[in-house]
Amino acid sequence: MITKYQQIADDLFTKIKNNEYQVGTMIPPESKLREIYQVSRYTIRQAIGVLVDKGYLRAEKGAGTYVLDPKIATSQKPTKTIGVITTYLSDYIFPTIIEGIEEVLRSKGYALLVSATHNDSGQEESCLQAMLAQGIDGLLIEPTSSNQYNPNIATYAKLKERGLPILFLNAYYDMLDIPYVSLDDSGAGELATRYLIEQGHKNIGLLAKLDDLQGKLRMKGYIRAHKQKNLDFSANHIATFDTQNQKEIIKTFAKSIAEKQQTPTAVVCYNDEVASYLIQQLHKYQLFVPKDISIVSHDNSYLAKVYQLTGIIHPQKQLGQYAAEQLIQNVEKQKPLQSKEYPAELKERNSVLKHDF
Secondary structure (H helix, E strand, O other): OOOHHHHHHHHHHHHHHOOOOOOOOEOOOHHHHHHHHOOOHHHHHHHHHHHHHOOOEEEEOOOEEEEOOHHHHHHOOOOOEEEEEEOOOOOOOHHHHHHHHHHHHHHOOOEEEEEEOOOOHHHHHHHHHHHHHOOOOEEEEOOOOOOOOOOOHHHHHHHHHHOOOEEEEOOOOOOOOOOEEEEOHHHHHHHHHHHHHHOOOOOEEEEEEOOOHHHHHHHHHHHHHHHHOOOOOOHHHEEEEOOOOHHHHHHHHHHHHHHOOOOOOEEEEOOHHHHHHHHHHHHOOOOOOOOOOEEEEEEOOHHHHHOOOEEEEOOOHHHHHHHHHHHHHHHHHOOOOOOEEEOOOEEOOOOOOOOOO
8 A cells, every 4th residue: 555645755756757847946835735635744744755865856944845857866876765654644642753763764864664554454464565565675563453363474474584674663463573662561551550549549440452462461560550459450340442443432431430330430541542532421421530530541642731641651752763773773784673662651640639538
């Protein structure tokens, strides 16, 4: 599957070859290109970045983007390209991870290709094939439905045998011996739960996404925190969901909190997206955070700031930078890729009320 920004880059390149954009002149400004292609500024910048990396365009800050002579561009030394495959390209945490990756790659003269799977293994396969067709020199991949069997496992095994550098982001496939860079999700779930216990909460719910490995590990931490504090937890207060039924399960969970007399006083949420949607559903029943129920979340995204969520900090840009540096060192110096887990840290805001008995 060819990404939108790559389609735009191809179209711009065709116009350069056909002299619609002539050598030495400027292409339309970003605002005009956004209007033409009906995409975000970020997508336009990615498309321009592809052609800048290949030598067909030159971007001058404060001036514009100029067309270079294609003959000069094709005589330049080929640029190495790193492919990044993620589950979603949305305004959540991944744009910041990509920002970190791109920052390092550009400083080393590498090009970047990005595509998304929408957490679907079929689309993941298409992304992999498209990346390989582009002749990429390495891959940074956020696994698709990482807690489930993936039919692309055989493809990954073959790529590893061929020596193509691969580093997983945020999660991994535990049946493959491929390095990864992620948050310590088990420790994150434990820290989130322990914080609530220390605030006096003994009846803690959990909203966990179980088609992704992060959800399974965060649940593991939730259970471990209860065990360490010699507390029981109720299975009735744990709701699990996957990519397809996420909103439906959250709606049902909110309704159960509103209708039951015995309810959790606090909830650990899989991430900020889940927490924000839970808050919206609770509002329908005139239940508010933290007055009626406390919430601790994960990721520290922009949603955490909007909803004032106490939660676990995701390293985001730092993770992207580290992953890109690791891959470049492997490509250039054959330095072995190393797995890394960032320790969990908690950011306090206003979504938790101390619970006194």
